[in-house]
Amino acid sequence: MTFGGSFWGAPATFYFPYRGTWGSGSRAHPRYIPGINPFEDRAGEHLTDRITDAAIEFIQQSKDDPFFLFLSYYTVHTPIEGKPELAEVYSSQIEPGMDHNNAHYAAMHETLDDNVGRVRSTLEDAGVADNTVIILTSDNGGFIGNYDGQTVTSNAPLRSGKGSLYEGGVRVPLIAYWAGVTTAGSQSEQPVITADLYPTILEIARLPGDPSHNEKVEGLSILPLLRNPSARLRRSTLFWHYPHYYQTTSPVSSIRQRQWKLMEFHEDGRLELYNLQSDPQETNNQAETRPPLAANLQAKLQAWRDRINAPMSASCKQSTV
16 A cells, blocks of 8 residues: 655645645646545645545554554655644744744644654554554755745754765664663664664564565664664664765765764765764864875775765766776
C-alpha cells in the first residue's frame, strides 16, 4: 500500500487539493499528490494531517500481522505553509535577534509533532505499541535560504544547512523508541548514517534481506546502540559525496574519521579539515597546519570514491585527477 508519494520532493501546496504550479518562467510546471481526489469536500485540510490519516488507516488494517510503515512527510519542506492559527501564535513570540524567526516554519514543526503523536496514539489504541519500533529522523539539515522573502531557518551553532556537507547540512536528529529495549532520555555519541537503518531494521525483524543487495550496503546495524547507548560500533569512518551544485555548496566529498572531518571541493581541490570535537561549528580549518593528516584522509576519501565508482560532476572531473 502506498499513499501520497511522488517523484517531486515537495508539493505545490500543503493545502487541499495539494496541486498547483511549481516554479516560474520556463521552469514552471504542474504538481499534484497522487491518490487525492480533488473534488472531495476537504477545504482547508493540511497535507501532513492527510498523510497521517492514511498511516492510521494502514496501522488499523495491519495491527494483527507484522507490518512496516515508512512514513515520509513532505513537511517541513517548502512551500513554507504553516496552519494560520499556529503561525499567528508563533508570530507573537518572535523577538529581535532570534535565530529562528519564521512563524510558519515553526507552525509546520508543531503540526509534524502533533501527527507523530497521532501515530503513537494509534499504536497504543491498536495494542501494538510495545511491539513496535519507532525510528524518527531527517534527510538533511534545515533549509537556510529564503522562501516568500523570509529566511526559513537557522542550524546555528552548526555551519550552513541543506545541501552542504558542513555539519548544518548533515547532522540531523535520530530518535528511536523500542519498549523494553531503548532507555528514555538516553543518548549515544556514536556517529551513525542513514545507510545504517536498513541493516538495523533487518536485524530487529530477524530477516535476512536480499544477500546480493546486502553486499552493496555500507551501513552497519545500530542495534547495539539501541540496547546500550554506551556501546561502540566497529567503525571509525563515514563518507559523504555530493557531486552537485546547490545554494549552499559546489560539488564536494567528505570523510569523517573519529573527531576529524575532511572536506574536498571538486572544482579546485580545496581541502578543509576540522576537529568536530573541539570545533563543531567548523570555524578553524586545519588543512594547512596538519598536512599529513589531511593527506591521509584525502587518500582514504579518494579510495572510497574509486571503490564505489562515485559519479563526479562533469565540470569537475579533471580537477580531481
